[in-house]
Amino acid sequence: MPKTLVEHVRERHGDALAELFEALAGAAKRIEARIRTAPLSDALGAFGHTNVQGEQQQKLDVFANDAVIGAVRTLGSVGGVVSEEDDEPVVFLDRPGARFVVITDPLDGSSNLDVDVNVGTIVSVQAIGPGEDARLAALKPGTAQVAALYVNYGPATMLVYTAGRGTHAFTLREGEFLLSGEDLAMPERGPYYSVNEGNAAEFPAAVRTYLEKLRDGSLLGTKYGSRYVGSFIADFHRTLLKGGVFLYPPTAKTPKGKLRLLYEANPLAMLAEQAGGRATDAGEDGRETRRILEIVPKEPHERTTLVIGSAAEVAAFGDVAAAAVGSVPQEK
Structure with missing residues (x-):
């Protein structure tokens, strides 16, 4: 049996990051399930609101944003979320022990949903220093990232992550993200x-x-x-x-x-x-x-x-x- 995502992250990076990844994977499963049945459940099309980017929000943009924020809101380790879909960062108050801020594009490529093209979820994780505001913690160069991941909702749903020790791929099967590619190496050049x-x-x-x-x-x-x-x-x-x-x-x-x-x-x-x-x-x-x-x-x-x-x-x-x-x- 291949390792699960949570097992892999816990072995390499500890409990706190494993807990965060478990929550993010749960959000991804909710998003994947809604995408699979979107044409049958009135989930496609515009939501009727323009986000801070000046882009027309899709119904699934809103669903995905709520799914990600809802999944991490319950974790004491997360101090806030910066999302493409929200004008301002969502800060969770009274969390002096918070360690992470989650920065996300909850549903990348959502304008392609109406024609059944792959979309994804992208997440960056930054550390919150002692006494640091979650808003300021997000405004650091990418070299300071604790971890990064994306989920590709395609013919197979795949989650690819790094926490600074290689890039690893997991494929969703029967409700679990299972290791399908460890220490991926991008070809030195491609066609x-x-x-x-x-x-x-x-x-x-x-x-x-x-x-x-x-x-x-x-x-x-x-x-x-x-x-x-x-x-x-x-x-x-x-x-x-x-x-x-x-x-x-x-x-x-x-x-x-x-x-x-x-x-x-x-x-x-x-x-x-x-x-x-x-x-x-x-x-x-x-x-x-x-x-x-x-x-x-x-x-x-x-x-x-x-x-x-x-x-x-x-x-x-x-x-x-x-x-x-x-x-x-x-x-x-």
Whole structure:
């Protein structure tokens, strides 16, 4: 019998984190069950409210958010939750012994639910220091994360986590997340790149050059194919297992990027690095790329550009971006 998620976390990281993961796994099971029957239970479609991101909330966004917050609210170790779906952090008062703040995108890719495309739950866990406010504890660089996980609600429901000692996968079977892949290693390079090429005309020159060189094989010695689901978790999960690179560069509409630093980029960057991959931003004119996990956040819903995937592809993007920066005239 494979190890359960809770057994694995407890053996490697202790009781407190195991308790938190048990609660998060319980929320994921509730979300998975609702997704499976959504077309039959009036659970699809818009909720009728716009969140702080300016995005139309789906009914399942609200359900997933309530499921995650409800699951961790009962734990004395959790001092608060920062969620994509809430304007402000939800702080649990009178918890002087709280150790963690949970930072989450409860249902990533929910706009794809109506067409039955994979969606996911993403979680970052940060530590709360003695006397530290849960809001401030969330505003730390990704290098300070205690743990990160995502759940991919696909043909199989998989939970992938790291707590700083490798990246590990668990598959839901008969109500239990069971170990299905330990110490995952992202291939050093892969056959695919993943980006919304409908925005290509708005990409910076360095991004367009990079993609062209991937396609014609002049960058890394092999021609790359394109794969883009449009659900971040689905695209990242493929990249983790098969290698390659996922990009969300700046566009005219989203000059600072679309993905959120705290609860999308940071947790997946931690998972990628623990599997041997890399993650940076996409740079800007006059600035080279930065490691995602070293960016210091200024507010909970801060956005970022993102380049994440195998080490070779992310490094190659950095080289192309650096060359482009060097060609931009600098102000005197």
